[in-house]
Amino acid sequence: MFDSTKITFxxxxxxxxxxxxxxxxxxxxxxxxxxxxxxxxLKGTDCLGQSxxxxxxxxxxxxxxxxxxxxxxxxxxxxxxxxTRELSEQVAQEAKKICHFKDIEIxxxxxxxxxxxxxxxxxxxxxxxxxxxxxxxxxxKRRNLSFDNLxxxxxxxxxxxxxxxxRPDMEYILKRCPKKRQTLLLSATIPxxxxxxxxxxxxxxxxxxxxxxxxxxxxxxxxxxxxxxxKKFALLVKLLSKEKPKQVIVFCRTKRKxxxxxxxxxxRLPSVAALHGDLPQTKRDxxxxxxxxGHVRLLVATDIVxxxxxxxxxxxxxxxxxxxxxDDYVHRIGRAGxxxxxxxxxxxxxxxxxxxxxxxxxEMLVNRMIPEYQVD
Ligand code: AMP
Numbered sequence: 001m002f003d004s005t006k007i008t009f010x011x012x013x014x015x016x017x018x019x020x021x022x023x024x025x026x027x028x029x030x031x032x033x034x035x036x037x038x039x040x041x042l043k044g045t046d047c048l049g050q051s052x053x054x055x056x057x058x059x060x061x062x063x064x065x066x067x068x069x070x071x072x073x074x075x076x077x078x079x080x081x082x083x084t085r086e087l088s089e090q091v092a093q094e095a096k097k098i099c100h101f102k103d104i105e106i107x108x109x110x111x112x113x114x115x116x117x118x119x120x121x122x123x124x125x126x127x128x129x130x131x132x133x134x135x136x137x138x139x140x141k142r143r144n145l146s147f148d149n150l151x152x153x154x155x156x157x158x159x160x161x162x163x164x165x166x167r168p169d170m171e172y173i174l175k176r177c178p179k180k181r182q183t184l185l186l187s188a189t190i191p192x193x194x195x196x197x198x199x200x201x202x203x204x205x206x207x208x209x210x211x212x213x214x215x216x217x218x219x220x221x222x223x224x225x226x227x228x229x230x231k232k233f234a235l236l237v238k239l240l241s242k243e244k245p246k247q248v249i250v251f252c253r254t255k256r257k258x259x260x261x262x263x264x265x266x267x268r269l270p271s272v273a274a275l276h277g278d279l280p281q282t283k284r285d286x287x288x289x290x291x292x293x294g295h296v297r298l299l300v301a302t303d304i305v306x307x308x309x310x311x312x313x314x315x316x317x318x319x320x321x322x323x324x325x326x327d328d329y330v331h332r333i334g335r336a337g338x339x340x341x342x343x344x345x346x347x348x349x350x351x352x353x354x355x356x357x358x359x360x361x362x363e364m365l366v367n368r369m370i371p372e373y374q375v376d
Contacts, residue, residue, distance in 0.1 A: 012038045014063060021101035022059075031056030032210040034063075042067060044182055046205040048198050052188045054310065054334050055210070057156075058094040061184045065152045066099055068182075069127055075149035076107075078128040079177070081170065083160040083304075085110040085132060085281060086288060090310050091156060092130045104128065109145070111135045112281030119144045133161065133169035140176070147177045158187040158194055159327070164304065167193070174201040189327050220317070220333045220345040222366070223373035224359055227350050233264060236320060238375055239348055240269070240298070245316035247291070249309070250300045251332050253321040261320060262300040271297040275305045303328050309335055319349040326361045348373060 009019045009030055022028075030038065033051040041047045041064040051057050065078035080095075082088040092108045099106065109118045109131035115138065122129075122144050129136070129145065139145035153174065155161065161170060174183075174197075183202045187194050190207075198205050227235045236250065250265075252258040255276040262274035273287045273296040284305065290296040292311050301309075303323065317336045323329045329349075336345025349370070351359050363370055 007035050013042045014038070015067060017101055018063065018067065022098075025097055025100070027059065031060075033057050033208070034060045036208045036210060037061075038063060040206045040208070041182075041184060044068075046183045046185075046202040048185045048187070048190070048194075048202065048205045048207050050187060050190055050207070050209040052330060052334055057186050058091050059098055061152075061154045061156070061186060062091075062095045062098050064182070064184065065128060065154070066102065066104065068151050069102070069104065074125050075146045076122075076126055076129045077149055078152045078154070079136070079147070079150050079173075080128065080130040080154040080156055081133055081136065081161065081166075081173065082130065082156045083132070083164055083166065085112060085284070086305055086309065087157065088130050088132055089285075089288075094310075095128065095130065099128075106130060109135045109139055110281075112284075115139070133166045133173060137169055137172055140173070147173070150177050150181055152182045152184065153177050155183070155185045155187075155197075158185050158197070159189045159191060162191075162193050163325075167197075170197065171201075188331065220336050220347050222333065222347045222349075222368075222370045224349045224351050224370050225373050225375060226353065229352050232320060232350050233261070235350060235375060236261070236265075236318060237268070239318060242375070243316055243346065245297070245346075247294065247297050247311065247313045248299070248316040248318060249314060249332075249335055250298065250318045250320050251323070252300060252302060253324055255302055257321065258300045258302050265298065265300065269298060271295060272300070273298070274300045276302040277304050303332070311335070315345060317345065317347040319347070322349055322351055322355050322358050322362075326358070326365045329362045330366065 007030060009022050012030060033049055033055050037047055037049045037060040049060060069077050080091055082091055088108050088110050092106050095106055105126040106128045107121045107126040109129055111132055111134050185198060225235060250261060252261055255278045258274050258276045262272060266272040275284060275287050291299050294313060314336045317333050319332060323332060333347040336347060
């Protein structure tokens with residue numbers, strides 16, 4: 001998969017047993033972010049990595065945590081903050097895969113699920129905690145989650161955490177972590193606010209930027225369609241019947257819109273589901289499971305939950321609404337350009353005449369002209 005590089009994991013300073021385990025799970029060569037991030041991170045340097053989801057960044061921050069974990073500690077030694085529940089789950093799944101050769105206990109602590117099970121899990125003793133900031137703070141205040149022994153703190157998708165309004169929570173947590181610790185920050189973009197957090201809470205961080213090497217926008221065929229707002233739904237139906245996607249995510253800007261589109265589509269098509277932040281967690285989990293297993297073929301989603309979904313079979317992304325923030329465009333279409341998929345994904349963005357400048361901003365961001373797709 002990453003055989004363009006001759007570098008191996010052994011060259012990056014990982015232990016022998018770790019390299020052997022990575023080979024077992026099919027990680028032969030490091031991805032670009034892993035290749036650049038791991039050497040300083042394994043030395044204990046604070047690192048600020050600029051990279052999107054789907055580029056192998058979970059292993060980039062998880063392996064340094066893993067190599068530092070001592071045997072005898074009771075309290076968690078690694079803490080990973082994620083913006084959403086889904087992403088926390090995904091990071092934990094990937095972490096479990098990577099850590100399998102060691103006796104490591106990983107807990108996921110997220111809102112929307114019973115706190116009691118999470119408390120019990122923490123009481124049994126865990127090495128790494130992955131979760132969303134709100135629940136992490138709750139558990140810390142209740143004295144169920146100690147920060148005292150943390151050796152590594154990771155802020156994953158830090159830009160998205162800021163977007164959601166987690167800044168005070170992130171600061172609350174970082175202020176209470178041990179001074180002597182390693183902080184790793186991963187973010188697709190580095191706006192001024194991220195730089196400020198880095199200056200305030202990180203120790204001379206090394207900036208690792210592989211965003212230009214991100215293949216996502218090159219591995220997805222992108223098109224836009226000009227359409228009047230009231231004709232969007234008809235166009236969506238036409239695109240679906242023409243393209244016959246294997247699996248598709250239809251992105252909407254708002255939860256209400258996502259529900260509306262879902263309601264209209266589900267009367268016409270089988271295997272349709274909606275995913276947005278207003279749904280109860282159990283429902284969200286069920287939808288994600290069904291999507292991952294291929295029972296759901298068409299998912300109508302909003303950005304918050306759509307980001308970071310790592311499902312190999314997604315062939316198409318349809319931006320029913322052009323994303324509000326251009327960065328989200330890359331995240332959305334990245335869902336169809338996963339490392340694990342062997343085919344070229346396709347992305348269609350429905351654009352009204354007034355939204356021309358928004359399309360131009362996206363074109364500048366992905367550094368290419370997106371061709372128009374003509375539908376009768
Ligand atoms: P991530 O960006 O961490 O969500 O990773 C995206 C996908 O790439 C996951 O399915 C990983 O298991 C896979 N992956 C990450 N690093 C490697 C690697 N070095 N070799 C092969 N697959 C990888």
